[in-house]
Amino acid sequence: MTPSLLALSDLHVTFSTRRGLVEAVRGVTLSLGEGEMLGLVGESGSGKSVTGFAITRLLDTAGRITAGDIRFRGQDITRISGSDFRHLHGAAMAMIFQNPRAALNPIRAVGDQIADAITAHKRMPRDQARAQALELLRAVQIRDPEKRMAAYPHELSGGMCQRVMIAMAI
Numbered sequence: 001m002t003p004s005l006l007a008l009s010d011l012h013v014t015f016s017t018r019r020g021l022v023e024a025v026r027g028v029t030l031s032l033g034e035g036e037m038l039g040l041v042g043e044s045g046s047g048k049s050v051t052g053f054a055i056t057r058l059l060d061t062a063g064r065i066t067a068g069d070i071r072f073r074g075q076d077i078t079r080i081s082g083s084d085f086r087h088l089h090g091a092a093m094a095m096i097f098q099n100p101r102a103a104l105n106p107i108r109a110v111g112d113q114i115a116d117a118i119t120a121h122k123r124m125p126r127d128q129a130r131a132q133a134l135e136l137l138r139a140v141q142i143r144d145p146e147k148r149m150a151a152y153p154h155e156l157s158g159g160m161c162q163r164v165m166i167a168m169a170i
Contacts, residue, residue: 004071006032006055006093011068013047013054024050024063049098056095096169100161104153110164111137111149117168136167 013025025047032038040048053059055070057077069076072093097103105113114133115126122129130149137145140163153161 004031005034005036005073006030007071008051008055009069009071011051011054011070012066013050013059014064014066015060015062016064017062023066025054027068029068052095056093058095096162096165100158100165101153103165104161106153109150109152110156110161111151114164114168133167136170137164139170140164140167142167 008028008030011025011028012023015022015024028047028051030038040051042048050059050063053063054065055077059065065078070078104110111130111133114136115129118124118129118132119126124132134145134149137148142148142160142163148156148160148164153164156164
């Protein structure tokens with residue numbers, strides 16, 4: 001049997017606050033296979049984003065995984081080194097944030113930001129990375145992708161910024 005692409009087992013995430021410890025995620029268990037999609041649904045404050053942050057190791061410094069494990073392609077990613085995790089993050093896994101404008105650099109064109117993500121994980125000349133960035137904008141169905149390559153986040157709608165983030169994640 002092949003392992004799940006992503007499997008969380010009894011995940012607990014705790015935050016240290018002035019008032020003591022707050023358990024933000026309590027016992028999340030889930031499994032996601034290659035090619036499957038999963039939606040986390042819950043009210044505000046139920047731990048959806050914190051679960052995503054734990055998976056991508058982007059927890060705030062006050063946050064800590066206190067129990068459980070997170071397996072990506074069978075490997076417990078809560079126990080691998082930061083440098084080993086960086087090889088996975090962005091190349092094999094990514095998180096698309098709820099507010100895409102906050103994740104994009106406001107003073108850089110979106111095409112350059114996508115090309116940066118490509119060159120961070122693949123050895124290729126900058127012009128080739130820009131050509132791939134253009135293809136990714138086409139793949140996420142952004143109209144007039146040649147023009148949008150030179151656009152800044154504030155010049156795009158929220159939905160277009162979300163598509164730019166999806167292009168970066170791809």
